[in-house]
Amino acid sequence: MKIEFDSNKNERNIKTRGLSFELAAEFDWDTAIYYEDDRREYPESRIIALGFLNERLHVMCFTPIDGGVRVIKIYVWLAGNCASTRSSHSALLANCPALECIGESDLSCDALGRIQAAQPDVLVLDIDAHDRRTTWLLKRLARAIPCTRIIAHSASGDKRFVMRLLRQGVQGYVSQPEIATELAKAVNVVMQGDVFLCPTASGVLVSEYRKHSRLRKRNDSTGRTSTHTNKEKGK
Numbered sequence: 001m002k003i004e005f006d007s008n009k010n011e012r013n014i015k016t017r018g019l020s021f022e023l024a025a026e027f028d029w030d031t032a033i034y035y036e037d038d039r040r041e042y043p044e045s046r047i048i049a050l051g052f053l054n055e056r057l058h059v060m061c062f063t064p065i066d067g068g069v070r071v072i073k074i075y076v077w078l079a080g081n082c083a084s085t086r087s088s089h090s091a092l093l094a095n096c097p098a099l100e101c102i103g104e105s106d107l108s109c110d111a112l113g114r115i116q117a118a119q120p121d122v123l124v125l126d127i128d129a130h131d132r133r134t135t136w137l138l139k140r141l142a143r144a145i146p147c148t149r150i151i152a153h154s155a156s157g158d159k160r161f162v163m164r165l166l167r168q169g170v171q172g173y174v175s176q177p178e179i180a181t182e183l184a185k186a187v188n189v190v191m192q193g194d195v196f197l198c199p200t201a202s203g204v205l206v207s208e209y210r211k212h213s214r215l216r217k218r219n220d221s222t223g224r225t226s227t228h229t230n231k232e233k234g235k
Contacts, residue, residue, distance in 0.1 A: 002068025021071040027060055028052040035192055039147040059098040059188050077115055078104040080126025096184045116144040122187050123148050129156035138168040149190040162201050172196035
């Protein structure tokens with residue numbers, strides 16, 4: 001198979017991740033899962049594959065060419081007001097050869113302009129559950145980068161906060177204790193067009209759903225009993 005790539009990006013990937021794009025020739029193309037990235041009108045077809053390379057799961061982003069593929073990247077931007085948190089996120093993503101962190105910033109108005117200019121594929125957003133600007137921020141981002149997938153990260157796992165984020169257009173949520181194991185997975189999932197919730201958040205929401213389901217069944221049962229009793233009294 002013919003493998004093409006940008007030599008400068010390949011050199012940077014070797015320095016930062018220790019992986020060459022030439023290894024795409026060893027990617028298990030036969031068993032990989034494929035989907036097309038159609039969020040934007042790209043000048044050429046852009047395919048994302050999830051498969052194995054040397055018995056380790058990887059994400060491969062590429063464009064088909066005659067006789068092979070041209071390897072490209074999934075671009076990620078890190079945003080949040082804590083510089084040390086952004087640095088730790090960047091270090092986590094450095095272990096994923098298909099992902100490239102193209103920038104990071106705080107959440108100021110000037111920074112939002114930089115994010116809009118970059119148009120990343122994925123925005124990892126570190127936000128405070130108690131920050132009243134969250135709604136305003138997400139509305140601004142929805143207008144500025146409508147095709148970008150947003151993954152929110154917070155120390156709070158409160159169900160109301162997570163549900164509010166999902167209603168406001170966030171495609172993924174990862175709690176602080178799970179960021180090390182779940183961040184790269186979240187990027188892969190949202191790039192497929194799906195919603196990602198870390199185990200803690202999904203567990204909380206499922207528990208809440210079950211509680212409401214039990215209450216609904218109990219209320220339905222009470223209503224049927226009350227109706228039956230009223231009929232008996234009417235005889």
